[in-house]
Amino acid sequence: xxxxxxxxxxxxxxxxxxxxxxxxxxxxxxxxxxxxxxxxxxxxxxxxxxxxxxxxxxxxxxxxxxxxxxxxxxxxxxxxxxxxxxxxxxxxxxxxxxxxxxxxxxxxxxxxxxxxxxxxxxxxxxxxxxxxxxxxxxxxxxxxxxxxxxxxxxxxxxxxxxxxxxxxxxxxxxxxxxxxxxxxxxxxxxxxxxxxxxxxxxxxxxxxxxxxxxxxxxxxxxxxxxxxxxxxxxxxxxxxxxxxxxxxxxxxxxxxxxxxxxxxxxxxxxxxxxxxxxxxxxxxxxxxxxxxxxxxxxxxxxxxxxxxxxxxxxxxxxxxxxxxxxxx
Amino acid sequence: xxxxxxxxxxxxxxxxxxxxxxxxxxxxxxxxxxxxxxxxxxxxxxxxxxxxxxxxxxxxxxxxxxxxxxxxxxxxxxxxxxxxxxxxxxxxxxxxxxxxxxxxxxxxxxxxxxxxxxxxxxxxxxxxxxxxxxxxxxxxxxxxxxxxxxxxxxxxxxxxxxxxxxxxxxxxxxxxxxxxxxxxxxxxxxxxxxxxxxxxxxxxxxxxxxxxxxxxxxxxxxxxxxxxxxxxxxxxxxxxxxxxxxxxxxxxxxxxxxxxxxxxxxxxxxxxxxxxxxxxxxxxxxxxxxxxxxxxxxxxxxxxxxxxxxxxxxxxxxxxxxxxxxxxxxxxxxxxxxxxxxxxxxxxxxxxxxxxxxxxxxxxxxxxxxxxxxxxxxxxxxxxxxxxxxxxxxxxxxxxxxxxxxxxxxxxxxxxxxxxxxxxxxxxxxxxxxxxxxxxxxxxxxxxxxxxxxxxxxxxxxxxxxxxxxxxxxxxxxxxxxxxxxxxxxxxxxxxxxxxxxxxxxxxxxxxxxxxxxxxxxxxxxxxxxxxxxxxxxxxxxxxxxxxxxxxxxxxxxxxxxxxxxxxxxxxxxxxxxxxxxxxxxxxxxxxxxxxxxxxxxxxxxxxxxxxxxxxxxxxxxxxxxxxxxxxxxxxxxxxxxx
Numbered sequence: 001x002x003x004x005x006x007x008x009x010x011x012x013x014x015x016x017x018x019x020x021x022x023x024x025x026x027x028x029x030x031x032x033x034x035x036x037x038x039x040x041x042x043x044x045x046x047x048x049x050x051x052x053x054x055x056x057x058x059x060x061x062x063x064x065x066x067x068x069x070x071x072x073x074x075x076x077x078x079x080x081x082x083x084x085x086x087x088x089x090x091x092x093x094x095x096x097x098x099x100x101x102x103x104x105x106x107x108x109x110x111x112x113x114x115x116x117x118x119x120x121x122x123x124x125x126x127x128x129x130x131x132x133x134x135x136x137x138x139x140x141x142x143x144x145x146x147x148x149x150x151x152x153x154x155x156x157x158x159x160x161x162x163x164x165x166x167x168x169x170x171x172x173x174x175x176x177x178x179x180x181x182x183x184x185x186x187x188x189x190x191x192x193x194x195x196x197x198x199x200x201x202x203x204x205x206x207x208x209x210x211x212x213x214x215x216x217x218x219x220x221x222x223x224x225x226x227x228x229x230x231x232x233x234x235x236x237x238x239x240x241x242x243x244x245x246x247x248x249x250x251x252x253x254x255x256x257x258x259x260x261x262x263x264x265x266x267x268x269x270x271x272x273x274x275x276x277x278x279x280x281x282x283x284x285x286x287x288x289x290x291x292x293x294x295x296x297x298x299x300x301x302x303x304x305x306x307x308x309x310x311x312x313x314x315x316x317x318x319x320x321x322x323x324x325x326x327x328x
Numbered sequence: 329x330x331x332x333x334x335x336x337x338x339x340x341x342x343x344x345x346x347x348x349x350x351x352x353x354x355x356x357x358x359x360x361x362x363x364x365x366x367x368x369x370x371x372x373x374x375x376x377x378x379x380x381x382x383x384x385x386x387x388x389x390x391x392x393x394x395x396x397x398x399x400x401x402x403x404x405x406x407x408x409x410x411x412x413x414x415x416x417x418x419x420x421x422x423x424x425x426x427x428x429x430x431x432x433x434x435x436x437x438x439x440x441x442x443x444x445x446x447x448x449x450x451x452x453x454x455x456x457x458x459x460x461x462x463x464x465x466x467x468x469x470x471x472x473x474x475x476x477x478x479x480x481x482x483x484x485x486x487x488x489x490x491x492x493x494x495x496x497x498x499x500x501x502x503x504x505x506x507x508x509x510x511x512x513x514x515x516x517x518x519x520x521x522x523x524x525x526x527x528x529x530x531x532x533x534x535x536x537x538x539x540x541x542x543x544x545x546x547x548x549x550x551x552x553x554x555x556x557x558x559x560x561x562x563x564x565x566x567x568x569x570x571x572x573x574x575x576x577x578x579x580x581x582x583x584x585x586x587x588x589x590x591x592x593x594x595x596x597x598x599x600x601x602x603x604x605x606x607x608x609x610x611x612x613x614x615x616x617x618x619x620x621x622x623x624x625x626x627x628x629x630x631x632x633x634x635x636x637x638x639x640x641x642x643x644x645x646x647x648x649x650x651x652x653x654x655x656x657x658x659x660x661x662x663x664x665x666x667x668x669x670x671x672x673x674x675x676x677x678x679x680x681x682x683x684x685x686x687x688x689x690x691x692x693x694x695x696x697x698x699x700x701x702x703x704x705x706x707x708x709x710x711x712x713x714x715x716x717x718x719x720x721x722x723x724x725x726x727x728x729x730x731x732x733x734x735x736x737x738x739x740x741x742x743x744x745x746x747x748x749x750x751x752x753x754x755x756x757x758x759x760x761x762x763x764x765x766x767x768x769x770x771x772x773x774x775x776x777x778x779x780x781x782x783x784x785x786x787x788x789x790x791x792x793x794x795x796x797x798x799x800x801x802x803x804x805x806x807x808x809x810x811x812x813x814x815x816x817x818x819x820x821x822x823x824x825x826x827x828x829x830x831x832x833x834x835x836x837x838x839x840x841x842x843x844x845x846x847x848x849x850x851x852x853x854x855x856x857x858x859x860x861x862x863x864x865x866x867x868x869x870x871x872x873x874x875x876x877x878x879x880x881x882x883x884x885x886x887x888x889x890x891x892x893x894x895x896x897x898x899x900x901x902x903x904x905x906x907x908x909x910x911x912x913x914x915x916x917x918x919x920x921x922x923x924x925x926x927x928x929x930x931x932x933x934x935x936x937x938x939x940x941x942x943x944x945x946x947x948x949x950x951x952x953x954x955x956x957x958x959x960x961x962x963x964x965x966x967x968x969x970x971x
Contacts (some may be wrong), residue, residue, distance in 0.1 A: 011862065027589020027705060043866030044859025048370070050555045053595050053704065055467065056373045066776060071591070074706050095861040102561050106371060106499075110491055114479030115434030123385075123428035127443035133436045137461065140468060144372055180434070297787035 003075070004083040005033060007045065011096045017085065023249035024075050029058050032085065034098075046097035054212055057145030061098050062087045067147040067210045076216075089150040090157075105146050108166040113191065115177060116184040131179040139221060141175035141213045142169065148207035148217060168207035168217045174198070175221035176216045192225050201226070311315035331799065334524075334531045335439055338364045339780045340773070341520055341535040342753060343503050343562060346374030347466075347765030348772070349428075350473035350543030355773025356539075357480055357495040361780055364533060365477070365497045366522065368557050370472045375543055375555045376765065379466025380596075381450055381460030383762035385423035389444040394455040396420040397940050403760060404941075406452045407724070407753020408895045409949040410575070413933045414731035415751040419760070419767050426766035427459050433476040437461055440946035450597075452757040469762055473771025500525040503561070504871055505798040506538060506569040506741070509788030515540035515570055517740030518788035521798040525868060528861025530802070532795050536787050537776040539734075540566060540727060540743040541769065548880045549720035550819075551585060551675075551824035553594045559872040562747035566727045567878060567918040571736040574749040574913045574928075575725035576879070577886035577894040580756055581831040585719025587676035592704045594719040597679065598698065601714075602651045604693045605640055606681035608662065609713070610670035616677075617650035620661035625653060630674025659718040659831045660898065666717065676717030682710055703772075718831045722761065724752045724896055725886070728915060734772035735887055740779060740788070744772035805870035811856030814870040821848050821876060829884050834900045838888040845881050849921065852877055881923045882916040889914055889925055907951040935961060 003024045006017040018039060024033055031049055038045050049059040064078065064085050078084055092100035118126075146222035155161050174196060178188035192198040208215045217223075247251045247310035340356040342349045345367035356363040367374070386399040399420035404411055427445065433438070437459050438446040447456040461468040481491040488494070503522035506517040519534040541564030546554030556879050563573055584597040602608075610616050618636075621629050629650045630636035636649035651658070662677050671677055681690055687710035691698055694709070701707040701714060724748030727736055734742045747763045752760060805814070828841035852874060857867035892906040915928045938946070938958065947955055 025590065027591060029591040029704075032591045038865060039813070039819070043813065043815065043857060043858075044864040046863040046865060050369055050557065051375070052372045052555065053376055053378070053592065055464075056377050056555070058369060058373050072703070074591075076706055099526075099863050100369070101526075110478050110481060114475055114482060117434075123425070124430050126428075126431045128436075128439055129443055130439040130446075133439060137436050140461070140471060141464065142471075143377070143467065177434075180436070183434075221812045299766075 003033070005037070006083050006085040007034070007037070007098070008087040009042075009045070009097050010094065012094055013115050015094070015097075017087075019083075026076075028075050029071055029076065030061075030063055030073045030078075030084065033075065033084075034070060034086070040207055046095070046099045048099055055143060055214075057143030060089055060145045060150065062089060062150075064164060067150050069145060069147070069212050072212055088293070090154070091148070091150045091155055092146075092191075102146050104162060105144070105167070108170050108196075109173070112166070112170055112173060112196070114187060115180065118182045118184050126182060128181045129276075135179045135220070136176045136181075138215055139172040141215055142168065142172060143213060145212060146210065147210040151206045151210050153202065153204060154197075161200065164197045165200050166198075168201075168222065170196060170241065171198055171201070171225065172215060172217055172221040175225050179227065182293075187227055198225055199221065330801075333532060333795065333799070334529060336364065336531065336533050336534040340537045340539065340776045341366065341533045342539045342541055342746070342773075343520065343565070343766070344368075344374070344539075344543060344745070345371060345378040345497065345499075346541060346543055346693065346745060346760060347469050347473065348375075348503050348747075348769035349539070350470070350477060350636065350692055351766050351769030352539045352742075352744055352773035352776070352785030353495065354473065354480065354665060354866065355770045356383055356537075356777045358425070359774060359777035359781075361494075361537075361777045363495050364575040365495075366501050366503055366520075366536070367497060367499050367535075368502050368525075368561075369500060371499045371654075372470055374470055374471045375557060376762070377464075377467045378553065378555070378764055380463040380467070381758050382460030382465045383423070383427055383447055383458045383469065383766070384453060384757065384759035385427045385763050386420060386455075386457060386530075387424045387427065387445060387447065387457055387459070388455075389440055390447040390456040392638070394457060398454050399423070399457065399939065401940055402453050403757060404753070405945075406755055406757035406760070406895075408755060408905065409753065409933075410578075410894065410930065411753030411912075411939055412731055412750030413931075415768070415970075416753075417937060418731060418771070419751060419764060422767045422770075423763040426763065426770060430469070430472050430766075431506060433472045433479075435461075436473040437468070449760045453759065458759040465754075465762060469765075498524075498531070501531065502868065502871070503533075503565065504802050505794075506565050507532075507790050507794045507798070508569060508738075509791070511789075512786075515521075515738055516568070517738060517789045518943050519522075519790045521795050523861075526863055528864065529866070529916060530799055532790065534790050536783055537740045537742065537780050539772045540736075540741070540747050541745045541772070543578075544723045544746045545876070545879050545883070546723070546881075547722045548821055548825045548876045550822040551587060551594050551597055551717060552720040553582070554586060554720065559876045561872070561875050561881045562743065563726060563882070563900060564875035566736060566743065567916070567923075568851045569738050569741060569880075570917070571741055571743075572728040573725060573739045573879075573882055573916040575730045575754070575886070576723070576749075576882040576916055577890050577914060578724035578752075578754045578885065579657055579720060580724060580893075580896045581718040582721045583662060583718050584679060584716040585657050585721075586701075586705065587717040588672065588674040588715035589705050589707075590674070593674075595700070595704070596719065596721075596899050597700075597716050598694075601679060601681055601694060602649075604681065604689075605652070605685050606679050607649070607677040608651055609660075610665045610681055611672055611677075612670055616665055616669075616670070617658070617661055618656065618697065620664070621650050621653070622657060625657075627935065629653065663830070663832050664719055669836070671717075672715050674715060676715045678713040679716045680713035682708075682712055687711075695958060699912070712783070721758055722746065723883075724754060724756055725749045725883070729768075733775035734768050735775060735779075740776075742772040742776050744768040754897060805855050805857040806861055806867050808854070808856045811854045812851045813854040814852075814857060814866055814873055817848060817851050817855060817873055818876070820851075820867060821873075821880060824848070825880055825883075829880070829887055832898050832900050833887050835888065838884055841884045842888070845877060845884060849877050849881075878918065878921060878923070885923055885925045886914040886916060889927070905949075907949060907954070910949055911951070911954075 002021050005020045009018045050056040054072045088098045089100045174192040205218045339361035340363045342353045353365045386394045388394040401421050403416045418647045440446045445459045448458045449456045484493045485491040503520045505521045507519040509518040540562035544558045545560035546552040547558045586592045586595045630647040639646040690710045701709045727743035729748045824844045828837040855870040857870045891902045892909040894905050912927045
């Protein structure tokens, strides 16, 4: 049966959706159809793939606006009538057609301190209980398809956040090492906050939703890492406040008076969604099920937040807080 | 040619970033050499991730009776005694250390109750021996080695201010030719020439040592469990550089791979489906395995469906169903049914458990198979039969290497992993592949580093004319104005290998395959890849085709020459294993694009290793002369002891 495919073709200089009529047979996945396009119509259509069994994480793309693996998206699972639109991952720069430059992920991975073997334990003498390795093993299922990185609001449309933010893939790596029974580094959580920007995560769970390995990225990795950090006085808001307001220096100088205020963030300004040169929303936004951009705080959150659920202590209730440097 | 070519100087260049390549690179870097890893795909995507079962190593964690000698015996039996005995010995001895080492890199294997690495049973292994992580052991291995490389880069960044000072990964980069230095006494490796897939720009590596770790050749078959990368690049690079391949006729086919739907063609279906009640049916609905019980197995297998069906509940008083015959028998039967026109439309047969077991039973016993078919194929195996057929899985043959050093016959060229030959003889045991990668990857890195150290100032030099010639050849498909479609040539090759050099081989079909391969070679010389050089898969395939065809010819030629059936080579016209043939390796070399084949004696197995087997077992594999000599030696040794 012939189907209508719209495939983004182009390079860093620009591109557009190209229309194809292509044969689709029963039981095929999107990657099969792209391969048929290569073999019969466009031999130079660029698409990454390797194992074709959902195990290597190479064929990440956006199908009808949703980040997916091409080899795991059955044609029968898509809308039977409309066209099938295939576009490259939006968070990363295009190389050509459906291939993007994902080196961001490798650079971030290279910055993250590696496993630190326990001192004085010889190879072959490692002893761990299954129950203790289970948690880290969940994160080691990751096939590095980078769909979680692609879908993450913090960097998806905010190029300027990339230097300070490693993304969900590397948060689960941080959690994995933190929970590794024999890892010798004690500061995985602090590193996640100070260097990887885990505090920027809004817990919207988009990463968990798209994970083809069904890793509970948010619940099992990010939230536990954030919670422990809070225990450690490394509340991201306090940390941010300290940075902005130079409270460390003030406290060191012994100043002890003034109103009790922690670093208040400016209220986020509503950003209009980016539109293309034709004045329309990008493909993936068109298919979003509600108008406008998704809430960075998650769609299940209403404001104001009930005080008992706040992840930090409210300033007015905590007399131990020192002065603010606001007036300086 | 006015093209600017990017040039790099390294001590060791590793081609391939799977288990063997990464392990080799780690070792070369630890030995202080500047090392480059070249990967056809992104870093961490290599085909090693597909390995499920585990890595075989006689650690004795589950059964303390296990040791290297038992592992060695199992490996030799599996390979029908055609293995390079020294490789099998080193592999059995060193595998445990290589596995334990991975834990120091951060690997997390499944554990035993007392906290050691758990080990599981597998076909052909006498004791539970496979270190594993669920069914994703290969992924764990790749990720662990990938992360170890990152950790070495972090050390280099601390010492030199640059992560890539001494160890760099060139992702999405393909090598098209090796460059040699012919001055001063024989050819030596001088470098490698290739292109960046992303940009299409060419790149020249000047390096005195190159390690091939490019994996297998399965992409030349229609039904395969292998990824697109498995185009036999390392085999072909070695041949063109003057090295030799051995045992190329031995290709492992698994009898039950998925054939429908097309998206999952080749993916393995576990044997336990048959063990738990699944039966094989042809398109007429007939349970055909009863027609294929060979005489030697007649007494052990059921003659009627009733008897076979009683076996599942009462195995002590009934004979086994014929679906559980050895893998090669089952594959042969499926092959015969399909060839007789009783196969399914997609060229397989039905594996049916839905009509024989309740949905609850299937879900409980085969959860991963249920999941695999449901998620990948949208087939509910509790309601529908599966369509299956033999799938190309692994090549035992490969580059001829020295067992201890992984060195090929060309100075400076090394090979490790699936691309090397000899270790597995005529048939590989499950689980021996992952340990093979680690053991010989490490050795290749170690010996390549040592070779570079011994060179001193006597480093080979690249001849620019060679690089220019390689460049011209590589550019031809994009510069033509018209020509053959590379995808069609590749599909035709897959058809030839599937139909004529498949699991069951016959003389006239093999002869026919060689003719067709020659035709395809001519067509491949004229392929046309429009669309420029930037990430152009049509161009990439055009260049891979050259390798696929050269290696396919080696397999077909060797399969035609070996007139016996052994392990991964089954000749319908010579169905028996022949002890005379056990004494011969078939060795391929290339002159230009022509393949030459010679028979070469297999070195006799060392006496102390032979002593691990009893004479009765050896008599199944060895000739009368060998046995007479063995008896004489044993008698002489006994006399000596008597004195």
